[in-house]
Amino acid sequence: MLKKALAFVLFTIVAFLPLKAQTDIELILTQKYAENSFRDGDYEFALENYLILYERDKQNIELNYRIGICYTETTIDKSLAIPYLEFVVGHNNYPVQSYYYLGRAYMYNYRFTEAVEAFYEFKMIGVAEDKLTESDRLIKMCYDALERINYPRNVVFERLDSTINTIYDDYYPFISADNSTMVYTSKSTYVNDFEDYIANVFYSDNRKGSWEKAKPIPVNTYDNETVVGMQANGEKIMIYADGDYFTHDIKMVNRKGNKFSVATRSELPADLNTDGVEMGACISPDGNKIFFVSDRRGGRGGLDIYYSRKDASGKWGPSQNLGSTINTEFDDNFPSLSPDGKSLYFASKGHSGIGEYDIFQSLYIDSTNTWTPPRNLGFPINTPLDNTTISFTADGQTAYVSANRKEGFGKLDIYKINFGDETQSIILMGTVMIGTPANAVPYSEDFLKAYATLFDNYGNIIAQIPVQSEGGAFFGALFPGTYRLEVKFEGYERGHTEELVITSADTDGVFRTIYLTQ
Numbered sequence: 001m002l003k004k005a006l007a008f009v010l011f012t013i014v015a016f017l018p019l020k021a022q023t024d025i026e027l028i029l030t031q032k033y034a035e036n037s038f039r040d041g042d043y044e045f046a047l048e049n050y051l052i053l054y055e056r057d058k059q060n061i062e063l064n065y066r067i068g069i070c071y072t073e074t075t076i077d078k079s080l081a082i083p084y085l086e087f088v089v090g091h092n093n094y095p096v097q098s099y100y101y102l103g104r105a106y107m108y109n110y111r112f113t114e115a116v117e118a119f120y121e122f123k124m125i126g127v128a129e130d131k132l133t134e135s136d137r138l139i140k141m142c143y144d145a146l147e148r149i150n151y152p153r154n155v156v157f158e159r160l161d162s163t164i165n166t167i168y169d170d171y172y173p174f175i176s177a178d179n180s181t182m183v184y185t186s187k188s189t190y191v192n193d194f195e196d197y198i199a200n201v202f203y204s205d206n207r208k209g210s211w212e213k214a215k216p217i218p219v220n221t222y223d224n225e226t227v228v229g230m231q232a233n234g235e236k237i238m239i240y241a242d243g244d245y246f247t248h249d250i251k252m253v254n255r256k257g258n259k260f261s262v263a264t265r266s267e268l269p270a271d272l273n274t275d276g277v278e279m280g281a282c283i284s285p286d287g288n289k290i291f292f293v294s295d296r297r298g299g300r301g302g303l304d305i306y307y308s309r310k311d312a313s314g315k316w317g318p319s320q321n322l323g324s325t326i327n328t329e330f331d332d333n334f335p336s337l338s339p340d341g342k343s344l345y346f347a348s349k350g351h352s353g354i355g356e357y358d359i360f361q362s363l364y365i366d367s368t369n370t371w372t373p374p375r376n377l378g379f380p381i382n383t384p385l386d387n388t389t390i391s392f393t394a395d396g397q398t399a400y401v402s403a404n405r406k407e408g409f410g411k412l413d414i415y416k417i418n419f420g421d422e423t424q425s426i427i428l429m430g431t432v433m434i435g436t437p438a439n440a441v442p443y444s445e446d447f448l449k450a451y452a453t454l455f456d457n458y459g460n461i462i463a464q465i466p467v468q469s470e471g472g473a474f475f476g477a478l479f480p481g482t483y484r485l486e487v488k489f490e491g492y493e494r495g496h497t498e499e500l501v502i503t504s505a506d507t508d509g510v511f512r513t514i515y516l517t518q
Contacts, residue, residue, distance in 0.1 A: 027053065027056065030049045030052050030053060031049070031053060033045070033046075033049045034046045034049035034050045034053065034066070037049065038050075038066060038069075038070070041073075042196075043069070043070040043073040043074050044070070044074050044076070045196075046066070046070055047067065047070035047071065047074065047076070050063060050066050050067045050070060051067065054067060061087075061088055061091055061093065061094060061095075062095065064084040064085070064087050064088050065084070065085070065088045065094070065095050065098060065101075067081075067084045068081040068082075068084035068085035068088065068098075068101055068102070068105065069081075069101050071084070071105070072101055072104050072105050072108070075169055075404055075411040075412050076410075076411070078105060078108040078109060078385075079105070079108075079109045081101070081102075081105040082102070082105045082106070082109065085098060085101055085102040085105055086102065088102075089102060089121075096125050096127045096128070097122070097127070097128055097131060098122075099118045099119070099121040099122035099125070100118075100119070100122040100128070100131050100134075100135060102118045103115045103116075103117075103118030103119040103121075103122060103135070103138065104138070106118055107138060107141070107142055107145075107355075107384050108355075108384050108385055109384075110145075110149070110384060112142040112143075112145050112146050112384075113142075113146075115138070115142050116139050116142050116143070119135040119138055119139050119142075120139070122135055123135055123136075137330065137349070137350075140352070141353055141354055141355060141384075144352055144353060144354050145354035145355070145379075145384060147460055148354050148376070148378060148379045148382075149354065149379045149380075151378075151379070151456075152378070152379050152380055153377075153378045153379065153380070153381065154419070154420045155380065155381065155417050155418065155419055155420065156417070156418045156420065157380070157403070157405065157407075157415045157416075157417055158415060158416045158417075158418065159405070159407055159408060159413055159414075159415050160211065160413070160414050160415065160416060161211075163204065163210075163211050163212065163213045163214060164182075164184070164204060164211055164214050164414050165408070165409050165413045165414055166186060166188045166409065167409050167410055167411070168186060168187050168188040168197060168411060169185075169186070169187040169188075169199075169411045169412040170184060170185070170186045170187075170188070170402065170411075170412060170413055170414050171184065171185050171186075171402035171412040171414070172184055172185045172226060172227055172228065172334075172388070172389050172402055173389070173391060173400040173401065173402060173414045174227060174229060174230035174237075174336070174389070174391040174400070175230075175391045175392070175393055175399075175400050176230070176232060176233060176234035177232040177233065177285075177339035177393060177394040178393070178394065179206055179393045179394075179398065180205060180206050180234070181203065181204070181205050181206065181234045182203065182204050182205075182206070182211065182400065183201060183202070183203045183217070183227045183230050183234075183237055184201075184202055184203075184214075184227060184402070184414055185199050185200070185201060185202070185225075185226045185227050186199070186200060186202050186214070187199045187200075188200075189216070189220075191222060193222075194222075198222065198223075198224050199224045199225060199226050200216050200217075200220040200225055201216065201217045201220060201225050201226070201227045201237070201239060201253075202214040202215060202216050202217070203215060203217055217237070217253065217260050218260050219253055219260050219261065219262050221241075221243070221245050222243060222244065223241045223242060223243025223244060223245050223246055224241070224242050224243055225239050225240070225241045225243075226239065226240045226241075227239055227240075228240045228250075228279065228280045228281050228282070228334060228389075229280070229281050229282030229283065229335070229336055230282075230391075231282075231283050231284075231285065231287065232285040232337070232339040232341075232394075233285070234255060235254065235255055235256070236252055236253070236254060236255070236263075236283050236287070237252065237253040237254075237255060237260075238250060238251075238252055238281040238282055238283060238292075239251050239252070239253060240278075240279050240280070240281070248276070248277040248278060248279070249273040249278055250268070250272055250273060250278045250279075250281045250292055251263065252267060252268055252283075254267075268290070268316070269290060269308040269316035269317075269318075269319055270316065271308075271318060271319050272290070272292060272308070272319065274294065274296050276294060276295045276296050277294065277295045277303070278292055278293065278294045279292075279293040279294075279303060279333060279334075280292065280293040280303075280305075280333045280334040280335055280346075280347075281293065281335070282335050282336045282337055284337055284341050285337065285339060285340070285341045286341070287310075288309060288310045289307055289308070289309050289310070289341075290307065290308050290316070291305060291306070291307045291322070291335040291337070291344070292305070292306055292307070292308075292319075292335070293305055293306070293332070293333050293334070293335065294306055294319075298321070299321060299327065300321070300324060300327040300328060300329055300332075301328070301329035301330065302328075302329065302330050302331040302332070302349070302350075303331040303332060303333050304321055304322070304327040304332055305321075305322045305326055305327055305332050305333075305335050305346060306319045306320060306321055306322060307319065307320060307322055308320070322371070323371075325362070325370070325371050325372075325373060325374070326344070326346065326362060326371055326374060327350075328348060328349075328350025328351060329350060330348070330349040330350035331348070331349045331350070331357075332346060332347070332348045332349075332350060333346065333347045333348070333357065333388065334346055334347040334357075334388045334389050336389060336390070336391060338392055338396070339392065339393070339394045340394075341364075342363060342364050343361055343362070343363055343364070343425070344361070344362045344363075344364065344371060345359060345360070345361050345377075345389075345390050345392075346359070346360055346362075346374075347359055347360070347386075347387065347388040347389070348360055348374065351374050351376070352376060353376055353382060354376075354379060354382055354383065354384060355382060355383055355384040355385055355386065355387060356384075356385065356386045357386045357387055357388050358376055358377070358382040358387055359376075359377045359381060359382055359387050359388070359389070359390050359401075360374035360375060360376055360377065361374065361375050361377060361425065361477065362374045362375070362477070363425060363427055363475075363477040365427075365475050368468070368473065368475075370475070372427070372465075372475045372476055372477045373463045373464075373465050373476065373477075375425070375462065375463065375477055375478075376462075377390070381401070381417065383403070385403075385404055387401070387403070388402075389401065389402070390417075396419070397418065397419045398416060398417065398418060398419070399416070399417045399419070400414060400415070400416055400417070401414075401415055401417060402414050402415070403415055425477040425478060425479060426477070426478050426479070426480065426502050426504075426506045426507070426509060426510060427475065427476070427477055427509040427510070428454075428475065428476040428477070428478055428485075428500070428502075428509070428510050428512070429473070429474075429475055429509050429510070429511050429512075430452060430473065430474045430475070430476075430485075430487070430511070430512040430513070430514055431443075431471070431472050431473055431474075431512070431513050431514070432450055432452075432467050432472035432473075432474070432487060432514045432515075432516060433472060433513060433514065433515050433516070434447055434472075434515075434516055434517070434518070435515065435517060436515060436517070437515060440515055442471055442472055443467060443469075443471065443472025443516075444469060444470060444471075444472075445469040445470070447489075447518065448489040448490060448491070448492075448518065449466070449467075449489065449490040450466075450467040450472075450487065450488065450489050450490065450495075450516065451464055451465065451466055451467060451487070451488065451490060452464075452465045452467060452474045452476070452485065452486070452487045452514075453465070453485075453486045453487075453488075454476055454478070454483050454484070454485055454500075455483060455484040455485075455486070456481070456483060457481065457482045457483070459484075462483075463476055467487070474487075478500075478502050478510075479502070480502050480503050480504050480506075481501075481502055482499065482500070482501050482502075483499070483500040483501075483502065484497065484498075484499060484500065485497070485498050485499075485500045485512070487514045487516065488516070489516065489518065495516060496514045496515070496516060498512075500512075
């Protein structure tokens with residue numbers, strides 16, 4: 001409504017003014033448009049107006065700075081931010097956060113060494129404590145990226161056609177286990193009253209190997225509604241809604257054939273939604289667990305992943321934090337489960353990655369009711385940009401993601417990933433014993449703390465797993481390949497070291513018994 005009101009004011013004022021005065025008033029109002037939109041986080045609309053002003057004043061440092069920020073914050077080609085921000089830092093009186101945004105622009109465009117230099121330049125200024133902490137995180141990401149992008153996974157991206165993708169942002173696809181139905185979010189719905197595009201949930205069914213033209217689900221509202229999960233059978237859809245009807249909350253939609261209905265509150269955990277932010281969510285294949293994201297008090301920091309389980313009577317129990325194996329001091333978001341319910345996929349800014357959000361996988365261990373340390377899904381599934389959701393079919397050979405790639409329609413598009421000859425993760429199960437095979441005793445908390453560290457074939461640490469204090473068990477999840485396994489006491493240089501060869505034939509897992517002496 002603000003845009004419409006400003007447009008009416010603009011027309012009313014300028015219609016009765018001389019040409020030059022009209023032009024001056026138009027520029028003033030264009031600047032108002034830009035500044036209001038920038039302040040509200042509508043960077044795309046702000047950018048449109050800043051570019052109009054730029055044509056009249058290309059040497060304006062603050063204007064170049066704002067344009068650079070807008071490009072880094074939208075899904076438009078982020079490389080376009082670089083010349084504006086380079087222009088800004090080439091002057092003595094640049095805004096203090098210029099190098100921070102330039103570092104991000106470099107990072108998004110795989111110029112990692114230059115990104116690190118820019119972040120260090122920003123740190124030398126010593127302002128904006130939150131961005132100083134963020135700069136430290138991004139510097140580490142850049143160093144990780146320099147290693148990971150040299151060893152890409154054997155995957156092929158296939159962009160879906162115009163039955164699904166549009167010139168607008170299309171993102172967060174979720175697929176049923178049998179590949180028969182897909183739901184996703186599209187920011188292609190224009191609302192006249194808002195004079196803006198809103199996010200709505202769309203669905204498409206697979207008929208004889210082809211996706212039908214996508215349609216909005218009939219229970220969409222004028223809120224921004226983003227699909228964040230779907231049950232493996234396609235019958236329950238989890239939606240993040242923000243607007244007049246819901247405020248940063250999760251709602252569930254039930255689907256039976258072509259009929260959609262919003263779930264009642266009694267169908268969800270009573271403590272799911274709070275006054276804070278609840279964002280990502282998914283439901284297990286059997287419908288007995290819900291995983292969701294919240295910034296509620298008591299978390300590890302930022303957004304954390306929680307879960308709730310149904311009891312024997314079918315009632316939801318109290319929500320519990322998923323714990324420090326999964327959650328970090330930064331944002332951990334967008335949980336989803338594999339069709340068999342054994343793998344948790346989620347996005348994190350805190351675990352070792354190469355971008356803003358990276359996607360990770362953790363396997364559930366029934367015997368201990370624990371999750372394995374998260375494993376980065378690797379490049380090019382993860383990139384320097386935000387990588388948030390992935391949804392697999394039952395065979396594990398096909399997954400769907402949203403990405404901003406060169407072959408796309410211009411913004412976020414939906415892609416199918418084919419994994420070729422790659423197989424699903426193999427579980428490593430180890431037990432630490434104290435002594436020699438002839439006289440060993442089980443590891444316990446009476447001994448020094450011990451860790452199992454896994455290195456890839458290039459010497460990069462891919463996981464450091466604490467040995468459980470009772471029984472000495474440790475667990476990991478690995479793709480087929482050659483690794484180095486080291487198990488030793490904390491603070492000790494020497495311990496057990498061996499080469500670990502994982503093959504696709506190891507479907508039952510790989511077992512190791514490790515003997516340590518103090």
